[in-house]
Amino acid sequence: MLSFAEENYLKAIFHLSDSGATEVSTNAISDHMSTKPASVSDMIRKLDEKGMVTYKKYYGVNISKKGKIMALQVIRKHRLWEVFLVDKLKFNWDEVHEVAEQLEHIRSGLLIQRLDEFLDYPKVDPHGDPIPDENGDMAVAKKTPLDKVEVGVKGKIVAVNDEGSSFLQYLDKIGIYLGARLEVTGRVDFDGSMEILIDNKQKVFISREVSQNILITD
Amino acid sequence: MLSFAEENYLKAIFHLSDSGATEVSTNAISDHMSTKPASVSDMIRKLDEKGMVTYKKYYGVNISKKGKIMALQVIRKHRLWEVFLVDKLKFNWDEVHEVAEQLEHIRSGLLIQRLDEFLDYPKVDPHGDPIPDENGDMAVAKKTPLDKVEVGVKGKIVAVNDEGSSFLQYLDKIGIYLGARLEVTGRVDFDGSMEILIDNKQKVFISREVSQNILITD
DNA sequence: AAATATTTTTAGATAACTCTAAAATATTTT
DNA sequence: AAAATATTTTAGAGTTATCTAAAAATATTT
Numbered sequence: 464m465l466s467f468a469e470e471n472y473l474k475a476i477f478h479l480s481d482s483g484a485t486e487v488s489t490n491a492i493s494d495h496m497s498t499k500p501a502s503v504s505d506m507i508r509k510l511d512e513k514g515m516v517t518y519k520k521y522y523g524v525n526i527s528k529k530g531k532i533m534a535l536q537v538i539r540k541h542r543l544w545e546v547f548l549v550d551k552l553k554f555n556w557d558e559v560h561e562v563a564e565q566l567e568h569i570r571s572g573l574l575i576q577r578l579d580e581f582l583d584y585p586k587v588d589p590h591g592d593p594i595p596d597e598n599g600d601m602a603v604a605k606k607t608p609l610d611k612v613e614v615g616v617k618g619k620i621v622a623v624n625d626e627g628s629s630f631l632q633y634l635d636k637i638g639i640y641l642g643a644r645l646e647v648t649g650r651v652d653f654d655g656s657m658e659i660l661i662d663n664k665q666k667v668f669i670s671r672e673v674s675q676n677i678l679i680t681d
Numbered sequence: 682m683l684s685f686a687e688e689n690y691l692k693a694i695f696h697l698s699d700s701g702a703t704e705v706s707t708n709a710i711s712d713h714m715s716t717k718p719a720s721v722s723d724m725i726r727k728l729d730e731k732g733m734v735t736y737k738k739y740y741g742v743n744i745s746k747k748g749k750i751m752a753l754q755v756i757r758k759h760r761l762w763e764v765f766l767v768d769k770l771k772f773n774w775d776e777v778h779e780v781a782e783q784l785e786h787i788r789s790g791l792l793i794q795r796l797d798e799f800l801d802y803p804k805v806d807p808h809g810d811p812i813p814d815e816n817g818d819m820a821v822a823k824k825t826p827l828d829k830v831e832v833g834v835k836g837k838i839v840a841v842n843d844e845g846s847s848f849l850q851y852l853d854k855i856g857i858y859l860g861a862r863l864e865v866t867g868r869v870d871f872d873g874s875m876e877i878l879i880d881n882k883q884k885v886f887i888s889r890e891v892s893q894n895i896l897i898t899d
Numbered sequence: 900a901a902a903t904a905t906t907t908t909t910a911g912a913t914a915a916c917t918c919t920a921a922a923a924t925a926t927t928t929t
Numbered sequence: 930a931a932a933a934t935a936t937t938t939t940a941g942a943g944t945t946a947t948c949t950a951a952a953a954a955t956a957t958t959t
Contacts, residue, residue, distance in 0.1 A: 468916065489937055502917055504938055509915095521924055521937060552795040562789045571780045577770040686946060707907055720947055722908055727945095739907060739954055 465515075467568045470537050471496065472506050473515055476526050477534035486523035535599035541567035542588035542595075543578050549589040550582060556589040556641075557631035590631075591622025591641050591678065606678035609647070610655060610671050617646045618679035625676045634677075637667045645679065683733075685786045688755050689714065690724050691733055694744050695752035704741035753817035759785035760806035760813075761796050767807040768800060774807040774859075775849035808849075809840025809859050809896065824896035827865075828873060828889050835864045836897035843894045852895075855885045863897065 465473070475495045479487045489507070493500045511518040515530035526534065544566040548554040554562075576597075579585075586602060587593055593601040606622055620643045623631070634640070638661050648666065649658035655671030669677075683691070693713045697705045707725070711718045729736040733748035744752065762784040766772040772780075794815075797803075804820060805811055811819040824840055838861045841849070852858070856879050866884065867876035873889030887895075 466915075490935095498916095499918060500937060501919080501939080505916080508938095548792070552792070552799055554791070554795070558791065562787070562792055565787045565789075566784075569780070569783045571783075573772070573776065574766070574770070574780055577772070581770055684945075708905095716946090717948060718907060719909080719949080723946080726908095 464570075465513075465533060468506070469510060469513075469515070470533070470568060472503075472510060473526070473530050473534045474537050476507075476510075476516060476524055477531060477538070480524075480526050485525055487525070488523050492524070532599055535595045535601075537567050539595040539597075539599075540569070540575055542592060543575060543582060543585070545588045545590075546582050546585045546594070547578060550585075555631075555635075557626075557628035557635070559589060560626045560628070587622075589641070590626055591620075604680060606680060608675050609657070609659075609669075609677040609679055610674040612647055612679065614647050614650050616681065617644070618681045619644055620677060621680050622678040623676055624678065630673075630676065633673070637669070638662075638665045639667075639677070682788075683731075683751060686724070687728060687731075687733070688751070688786060690721075690728060691744070691748050691752045692755050694725075694728075694734060694742055695749060695756070698744050703743055705743070706741050710742070750817055753813045753819075755785050757813040757815075757817075758787070758793055760810060761793060761800060761803070763806045763808075764800050764803045764812070765796060768803075773849075773853075775844075775846035775853070777807060778844045778846070805840070807859070808844055809838075822898060824898060826893050827875070827877075827887075827895040827897055828892040830865055830897065832865050832868050834899065835862070836899045837862055838895060839898050840896040841894055842896065848891075848894065851891070855887070856880075856883045857885075857895070 472492070475492055476487050479491050479495060489500050489503045492498075492503045492507070496503075507516060507518050507524050510516045510524075510530065514527060515533065516524045516526050518524050541563045544563045545559045548559045548562060549556060585594055591606075593603065595601040604621065607618070608624070612618070620639060620641055622641070623634070625631075639645075644662050646660045646663075647657060648660050651657070655674070656668060657671075657674050658666060658668050660666050690710070693710055694705050697709050697713060707718050707721045710716075710725070711721045714721075725734060725736050725742050728734045728748065729742075732745060733751060734742045734744050736742050759781045762781045763777045766777045766780060767774060803812055809824075811821065813819040822839065825836070826842070830836070838857060838859060840859070841852070843849075857863075862880050864878045864881075865875060866878050869875070873892070874886060875889075875892050876884060876886050878884050
């Protein structure tokens with residue numbers, strides 16, 4: 464059985480290896496988790512001994528099959544709790560992350576099975592991220608970051624890449640929400656900023672940084 | 682802010698001082714928590730420093746006002762989660778305790794406020810124990826342990842004293858549940874065992890040990 | 900009231916997780 | 930390729946919560 468700390472490290476390693484190379488560096492983990500590299504070295508040695516990752520000194524970490532399963536279970540719990548908080552307890556999407564970080568560590572197979580049922584087997588969380596099933600499988604829809612899209616393209620906002628409350632509150636303010644229809648109406652090559660039309664109504668300007676964190680389907 | 686361990690100690694001290702003298706002994710705590718007396722000594726010294734209890738060496742512990750507030754907050758969370766598990770997730774009353782022991786430590790004021798609202802402000806948990814409000818106040822109904830009751834007395838089962846699953850499963854088996862009407866129809870002075878009639882239907886025999894853990898209102 | 904037993908505390912150790920500072924290794928620059 | 934820089938690991942230490950064993954204090958028995 465894994466400790467909370469071990470679960471958090473595995474989750475971080477999973478996310479980092481998911482969005483990039485298979486090899487994850489010590490520094491990347493320490494950045495992502497706001498711990499010191501020295502602490503990471505220690506922990507990944509331990510996770511290697513437990514068979515959760517394979518670790519070569521000075522080289523990097525690869526998550527193992529076993530580790531991936533554990534990580535996906537934690538991610539499943541995290542995302543189901545987020546759905547619960549938004550759908551049942553009327554949390555806003557920018558308020559759920561911290562609480563879900565705690566709830567994801569509750570250990571009870573029955574609990575998470577019943578929660579899934581209670582929520583009617585949701586497929587995505589309030590940020591559009593897919594929810595793994597009991598086996599760790601999840602539907603991976605093709606999602607395009609808005610900054611990679613040409614002028615004239617239309618699509619639907621299906622997910623965001625940043626769950627920080629300041630980013631999400633900003634989206635609220637400019638009228639962007641999950642499921643919104645949008646069209647790219649203009650683009651500044653110099654800085655990558657864009658003009659977009661939301662639901663054929665509001666026109667808003669967003670920076671490249673923002674557009675990188677908005678995902679659409681075409 | 683208190684650690685999980687500190688919260689658990691406070692809860693134990695609160696319960697022990699609630700059901701008996703104000704002074705709680707080191708051994709009573711260590712029994713209740715399945716830790717060693719030496720660990721208890723350490724912890725209560727720490728809790729004293731934090732102003733949660735007053736502690737005199739070799740004498741015992743008294744919970745402070747501050748400590749009582751903290752304990753009641755944890756108890757509030759525990760009992761609300763139990764209601765959630767039974768009412769919403771269809772847990773049986775004997776399945777909730779362990780999970781609630783974990784959930785009670787989740788830190789989020791908003792969460793517990795919204796959960797309370799979602800559950801429609803319940804006054805008691807699935808074992809009949811009262812749920813403290815945000816201020817720690819709770820309705821203390823007069824409840825009589827069944828073993829203190831004369832033959833012929835009628836009443837309603839309103840709570841149980843033991844949340845262990847083996848006890849609760851036994852009650853299920855013999856047809857005892859919260860809210861059931863009962864009448865004491867017989868009693869053996871020698872060993873304190875009883876015959877009771879539930880809902881004017883089933884006649885069951887129970888030992889003194891069981892009757893001590895069933896609470897009724899008259 | 901002395902002897903015995905029980906309870907409680909102290910002292911020292913261990914495990915998990917984190918840190919800082921220094922050493923080792925790898926990468927980049929000149 | 931050697932020097933400079935960056936990354937990663939090791940060594941040693943601190944914190945929290947637990948334990949065992951021994952010492953100290955209190956309670957009980959004779």
